[in-house]
Amino acid sequence: MQHDDKKTNRLIHATSPYLLQHAHNPVDWYEWGEEALTKARKEDKPILVSIGYSSCHWCHVMEHESFENEDVAAIMNENFVSIKVDREERPDIDQIYMDAVQAMGMNGGWPLNVFITPDQKPFYGGTYFPPANWSQLLLQISKVYKERRGDVNKSADDLARKLTASDLDRFRQSDKNPEFTDQGMEAMYQSMASKFDNQWGGFDKAPKFVMPTQWLFLLRHYIKTKNQHALEMVELTLKKMAMGGLYDQVGGGFARYSVDGKWFAPHFEKMLYDNAQLLSLYAEAYQITHDNFYKRVVYETVNWLKREMTSEEGGFYSALDADSEGVEGKYYVWTKSELENITQHQPEWLADYYSLADSGNWEHGNNILFIEEWENDFLKKHQLTAQQLHTALGVAKEKLFNEREKRTKPGLDDKVLTGWNAMTIQGLLDAYSAFGDDAFLELAINNMQFLEKNLIDEKVHRSYKGKRSPTEGFLEDYAFLIQAYTSLYQSTFDEAWLTKADKWTDYVQSHFYDSKEGYFHFSGNKAEKLIAQKKEIFDNVIPSSNGVMARNLFHLGIILDNAEYQSQAHKMVAEISELIIGEPAYMSHWAILYSEMTSPMAEIVVVSPKLKTVAKELRINYLPFSLLMGTSSQSSLPLLAEKTNPDGQQATLYVCFNKTCKLPVPGVKQALKQIPKNQKP
Numbered sequence: 001m002q003h004d005d006k007k008t009n010r011l012i013h014a015t016s017p018y019l020l021q022h023a024h025n026p027v028d029w030y031e032w033g034e035e036a037l038t039k040a041r042k043e044d045k046p047i048l049v050s051i052g053y054s055s056c057h058w059c060h061v062m063e064h065e066s067f068e069n070e071d072v073a074a075i076m077n078e079n080f081v082s083i084k085v086d087r088e089e090r091p092d093i094d095q096i097y098m099d100a101v102q103a104m105g106m107n108g109g110w111p112l113n114v115f116i117t118p119d120q121k122p123f124y125g126g127t128y129f130p131p132a133n134w135s136q137l138l139l140q141i142s143k144v145y146k147e148r149r150g151d152v153n154k155s156a157d158d159l160a161r162k163l164t165a166s167d168l169d170r171f172r173q174s175d176k177n178p179e180f181t182d183q184g185m186e187a188m189y190q191s192m193a194s195k196f197d198n199q200w201g202g203f204d205k206a207p208k209f210v211m212p213t214q215w216l217f218l219l220r221h222y223i224k225t226k227n228q229h230a231l232e233m234v235e236l237t238l239k240k241m242a243m244g245g246l247y248d249q250v251g252g253g254f255a256r257y258s259v260d261g262k263w264f265a266p267h268f269e270k271m272l273y274d275n276a277q278l279l280s281l282y283a284e285a286y287q288i289t290h291d292n293f294y295k296r297v298v299y300e301t302v303n304w305l306k307r308e309m310t311s312e313e314g315g316f317y318s319a320l321d322a323d324s325e326g327v328e329g330k331y332y333v334w335t336k337s338e339l340e341n342i343t344q345h346q347p348e349w350l351a352d353y354y355s356l357a358d359s360g361n362w363e364h365g366n367n368i369l370f371i372e373e374w375e376n377d378f379l380k381k382h383q384l385t386a387q388q389l390h391t392a393l394g395v396a397k398e399k400l401f402n403e404r405e406k407r408t409k410p411g412l413d414d415k416v417l418t419g420w421n422a423m424t425i426q427g428l429l430d431a432y433s434a435f436g437d438d439a440f441l442e443l444a445i446n447n448m449q450f451l452e453k454n455l456i457d458e459k460v461h462r463s464y465k466g467k468r469s470p471t472e473g474f475l476e477d478y479a480f481l482i483q484a485y486t487s488l489y490q491s492t493f494d495e496a497w498l499t500k501a502d503k504w505t506d507y508v509q510s511h512f513y514d515s516k517e518g519y520f521h522f523s524g525n526k527a528e529k530l531i532a533q534k535k536e537i538f539d540n541v542i543p544s545s546n547g548v549m550a551r552n553l554f555h556l557g558i559i560l561d562n563a564e565y566q567s568q569a570h571k572m573v574a575e576i577s578e579l580i581i582g583e584p585a586y587m588s589h590w591a592i593l594y595s596e597m598t599s600p601m602a603e604i605v606v607v608s609p610k611l612k613t614v615a616k617e618l619r620i621n622y623l624p625f626s627l628l629m630g631t632s633s634q635s636s637l638p639l640l641a642e643k644t645n646p647d648g649q650q651a652t653l654y655v656c657f658n659k660t661c662k663l664p665v666p667g668v669k670q671a672l673k674q675i676p677k678n679q680k681p
Helices: 017-021 034-043 057-067 070-079 091-103 131-147 149-164 167-171 182-194 212-225 228-243 272-289 292-308 336-342 375-382 386-404 418-435 438-454 475-492 495-511 545-559 563-574 577-582 588-597 611-619 668-673
Strands: 047-052 081-086 112-116 122-126 463-465 602-607 626-631 652-657
Touching (some): 057 131, 091 122, 091 149, 212 228, 212 272, 272 292, 272 418, 418 438, 418 475, 475 545, 602 611, 611 626, 611 668
Parallel strands (some): 602 626
Antiparallel strands (some): 047 112, 112 122
């Protein structure tokens, strides 16, 4: 091994913080690429692909126990070509081998450790292995590979065939031409309501993950039907999540999930993609209810984003680790006496408010700050006004924050991913709509300028840390980027953003589209060929890239008056509509698009010399089934071409459906009256 110094391996040259964490292991790690694959072929060795990400707790544990151990590393180096993969930098590789492990009948998760042949076909795998089991497994696999090679090759070939089968073959119903109906919406709502946890919000199980698109869909269902229970489900979930340990009560921002059913004890890592989407969700909840609780959560989360997740150049970092000083959650928890010392002269009800126990409400005598009582009940119990409560809390939180700043911070994954940044732009723009605060818009534009400078040239790149990685962006990156450009246009009416949205849509059509199936591949046609080319259909915490792309086509189709985009989007939804209706919890972003297709969408045009002011007044209203266009003078957009603002008028607004406009009106209030009741609160 020729490296810069004796103590590092090849990963010292990586751009991924996760790979860099392993650069000092005695394992002779490779990055995924031709060098490793060629070595495996030449030496006829099996390959170990070990996949994780920097804020993954069990990845750290396995590294510490096995990959830092000289004896274990010796077994790996002698018998395998070992490849480390950051799943966030290479989701294409992760998808294939995660599918493989699940196809073997095992639970997937990270770290993901998969054994593959030199031609990339998997034959065995699993997740975390304790050190003794790991060493034993390595020796066993090596023996089987040498002595029963025929069996290994046969099972690898069988599995590879399964992996290349398209999910769409199982789920499409292309012989039907479904209508997008309110009955379909009702069925989706019923399916979600039947699994709802009426006490704690979320779905009735543990661990509880944050799945923002599910609740965004239910808000739209509420708007269409005025079914109060749909709104109550969202409100209970949003309140309980932000009262729980899942939310950082001191510094803002949400952890990834709670291990229990009460949102009490989180797995403490904070991911950019969760918080990006939660900005949209809490902002939309505020637009409907005007409840300041939601406003506070948005502002605190944006403050966290600016303070801890933004580089000097304006890129947003990927994640904060769960651990500090090797202990999970250490940064975030308090003993009761510690908290009382820090907040001296604070009211005696503070410990009660955060559900603190003398012996700790969590492990090792520690407390997770957790608000169990509804605010009104708490105010009555302690005979307080809301103002007294929040003033005192503000003082206490500031003291706790200042004290916490002295602690060792959790590890930061400071790579910048295009797709996740674009999702955050969308969250900030939704916050801008709800609160009209220019700071949110500025942060979003600043971030887009960072992406354009560092991650976009004749194509879009996936990842940046000091330099950009050579990996081209995946469908996820392009889809969220197009969404962000389209939303930036609707927030600023600067048509340059729209031109870029259209340009990259064109690019995706030429480089990712599979005309045979009518959906998009996850990797572009210039990407390195892996053993399977996946299409991402199901929504996870991050919405599926095909669903986001279909919604982009639908929105751009309307704004640009492009009928082909619209019909492409319709077809993508139509062919899996039974799956969307049957499994809304796993198809919730598609369900949002389905709800837009049952609406119809209002095209609202603002023509005014005071465009920004009028548009702000319009945007604070919750109008999920509308697209916004505007100009202060001339525009080349089809729907704006003939629209004028008579002299002397502050503004003229046009509300149109399917290119047919109602009578022009001079103000926002009159325009809102032209939008049907089932499209607004």
